[in-house]
Amino acid sequence: QKEVEQDPGPLSVPEGAIVSLNCTYSNSAFQYFMWYRQYSRKGPELLMYTYSSGNKEDGRFTAQVDKSSKYISLFIRDSQPSDSATYLCAMSEPGPRGASGTYKYIFGTGTRLKVLA
Amino acid sequence: GAVVSQHPSRVICKSGTSVKIECRSLDFQATTMFWYRQFPKQSLMLMATSNEGSKATYEQGVEKDKFLINHASLTLSTLTVTSAHPEDSSFYICSARETGNRYNSPLHFGNGTRLTVT
Numbered sequence: 691q692k693e694v695e696q697d698p699g700p701l702s703v704p705e706g707a708i709v710s711l712n713c714t715y716s717n718s719a720f721q722y723f724m725w726y727r728q729y730s731r732k733g734p735e736l737l738m739y740t741y742s743s744g745n746k747e748d749g750r751f752t753a754q755v756d757k758s759s760k761y762i763s764l765f766i767r768d769s770q771p772s773d774s775a776t777y778l779c780a781m782s783e784p785g786p787r788g789a790s791g792t793y794k795y796i797f798g799t800g801t802r803l804k805v806l807a
Numbered sequence: 808g809a810v811v812s813q814h815p816s817r818v819i820c821k822s823g824t825s826v827k828i829e830c831r832s833l834d835f836q837a838t839t840m841f842w843y844r845q846f847p848k849q850s851l852m853l854m855a856t857s858n859e860g861s862k863a864t865y866e867q868g869v870e871k872d873k874f875l876i877n878h879a880s881l882t883l884s885t886l887t888v889t890s891a892h893p894e895d896s897s898f899y900i901c902s903a904r905e906t907g908n909r910y911n912s913p914l915h916f917g918n919g920t921r922l923t924v925t
Contacts, residue, residue: 724913733813733900733916734851778850780914793839793904795914799850 693717696779696798705807709766713779713798720781723755725764728776738764769805776800809835811903813917820891820924828886828920830901836881837903845898857884881906891924
């Protein structure tokens with residue numbers, strides 16, 4: 691079982707729709723959760739960074755974390771064609787781990803989103 | 808916001824030559840940087856963790872003699888693909904986390920380098 695599961699899509703929605711993107715995870719030690727947006731042939735861009743359960747809002751984006759269900763979501767309101775991209779979830783445990791003392795970030799496979807004009 | 812600059816954005820080289828990719832954190836210090844490889848329509852594959860002042864930690868299956876990593880300062884890590892072959896053609900992306908944050912901090916990514924080996 692993968693540590694992080696994410697539906698690869700593609701997900702097609704009409705312009706103006708509310709988009710819901712989700713990830714599930716199996717490691718209960720994860721406490722830090724991130725959402726990235728990646729356009730084709732570009733590096734991932736950090737959209738949201740959350741700690742612990744609850745909601746966090748930034749403009750049209752809302753990140754939601756449910757640690758009891760090991761489930762995180764990213765909602766995009768009033769979606770635009772410019773939101774068409776791949777969305778990656780990522781998560782990490784608190785503090786460094788492993789013999790090297792390095793931090794480990796686990797990424798989902800990414801969901802391809804297409805917002806149709 | 809935190810900016811990571813990666814250079815070059817695109818490089819074409821001949822088989823057998825070496826290519827160096829630079830990753831710089833522009834407005835923060837990064838003790839730890841990460842190097843990823845990404846194939847078309849696939850997710851990020853962690854290659855190695857670059858630690859300032861010490862040896863890099865490579866993921867299983869990644870040849871450390873093939874992919875040389877140097878992290879000589881708190882703002883610069885380099886990845887050198889040695890004796891490149893066509894199968895090394897890929898999209899390479901670096902990322903960095905801000906040093907000095909006692910809690911975890913998010914990763915910030917460069918814009919990637921598309922390597923084509925002919």
